[in-house]
Amino acid sequence: MAKEKGVDLVVVIPPLVIGSLLQPTLNGSSTHIVKYLNGSVKTYANAIQVYVHVKDTALGHILIYETPSTLGRYICTEGNCMIHRSEVVEILAKFFPEYPTSSKCSEEMKPRAKSYKLSNQRLKELGMEFTLVTQCLYDIVRSLQEKGHLSVPLQRNP
Template identity: 55%
Template sequence: MNPQYNSDSVIDEPCWSDLEYCKNTKNWYCYGKTVAEQGAWEAARKRGLDLVVVNPVLVLGPLLQPTLNASTIHILKYLTGSAKTYANASQAYVHVKDVAEAHVKVYETPEANGRYICAESTLHRGELCRILAKQFSEYPIPMRCKDEKSPLNRGFRFSNLKLKDIGMEFAPISECLYETVKSLQEKQILPVPS
């Protein structure tokens, strides 16, 4: 969350959210995450610790917990019919298994250092809905944008090169979405249409 970045910017490890911007836009989630990470870096410096941070984007995939989280609700609304249209917005996604693997990679790589952006790709909500509709045509997935007059919001492009440089391979978002929906079905959060 930083007004100096736009959809042409590549978001990588030197990029940080702007705390004043987060306050002014009341984005307390990003504010809290940024303050927490800055605090961790300061504590590591004071104690002489070797800190490595993995920063994932919106995480999807099989649920470990029995309840919904905000990331999964983001997908569920397109499957239940509660969203009749999709927003003209884009979001970066990553598979939960890739987030776990990224933590292992940075732990097991002696030369790992600093921050690592953990993102597979950025999708426009329309593209997300098209993938879901192709995989799960039995659900009432919206095919219209709420704002059809404006140009498509491309969202940020996140660089995952630093993780790839230490051997990370990312699961495609289509696989991630499929496993998210299957998990919702298995946990009976999302009914399987007959």
């Protein structure tokens, strides 16, 4: 449709955007992480999740804007940011063991969800370097703590 109208359309397509929060309130992306850390969910979904750091999303837009030859769709995610939810809770538990992360899948009897392919090659060709998923998850939790959305649980007595 854009081509028919003579419009040069360029789209940056980010998945779930996480990292440091700019706003004082929770949004959908941050709530997605909080639920695994505050004990409100006892299981994780048998699903694949794709993340991108908020700074990478902003940089992707800047690169597109500053490159006149860009056209079409640009997937904005680090190549290894597609992970199973079990890996999400494992990473969170590793970095933040003081929180009650779940270690049980809600659909244990079903086969593990398989990842799919996304290509970020077009943004990489523009010079994009993506933040690793472990850093994305670490940054959002630290930001949630700093903004008061996650309190550090009291240490349990042995």
